[in-house]
Amino acid sequence: VSVSHMEIQNTSSNKEYSSPNIEDFTINCSNNRFVSGHIIYLNQCAYIWVSSPSLNDMGNLVSAISTKFDNMPLSTTLISDNDDSLSQGIAIRLARKFNIQTFVSCNLSSDYED
Numbered sequence: 001v002s003v004s005h006m007e008i009q010n011t012s013s014n015k016e017y018s019s020p021n022i023e024d025f026t027i028n029c030s031n032n033r034f035v036s037g038h039i040i041y042l043n044q045c046a047y048i049w050v051s052s053p054s055l056n057d058m059g060n061l062v063s064a065i066s067t068k069f070d071n072m073p074l075s076t077t078l079i080s081d082n083d084d085s086l087s088q089g090i091a092i093r094l095a096r097k098f099n100i101q102t103f104v105s106c107n108l109s110s111d112y113e114d
Helices: 085-098
Strands: 021-030 033-042 045-051 061-065 074-079 101-107
Touching (some): 045 085, 061 085
């Protein structure tokens, strides 16, 4: 799943949220393979969880944030299950694009590798 298929509102303004804004989504990738997830918008950050239906849990968690010191956002793995490169890539791209801290958990089964 590429980041371009996901839409996130830009929360980089100083707008204060009194409560989290939660959005659920389901994407038909191809050949009736579905990906579901949640996006939780908080004040100046977003939590994105993406999973295939067969693995409906949180396998890993990566955080990324842009800094004034480098064009590449800083990222770190907070919870690791296995390979977190997909979560890390999505977190970095979203942090750079929207200038917010991102928390991404991406847990897709092996039949989603292409």
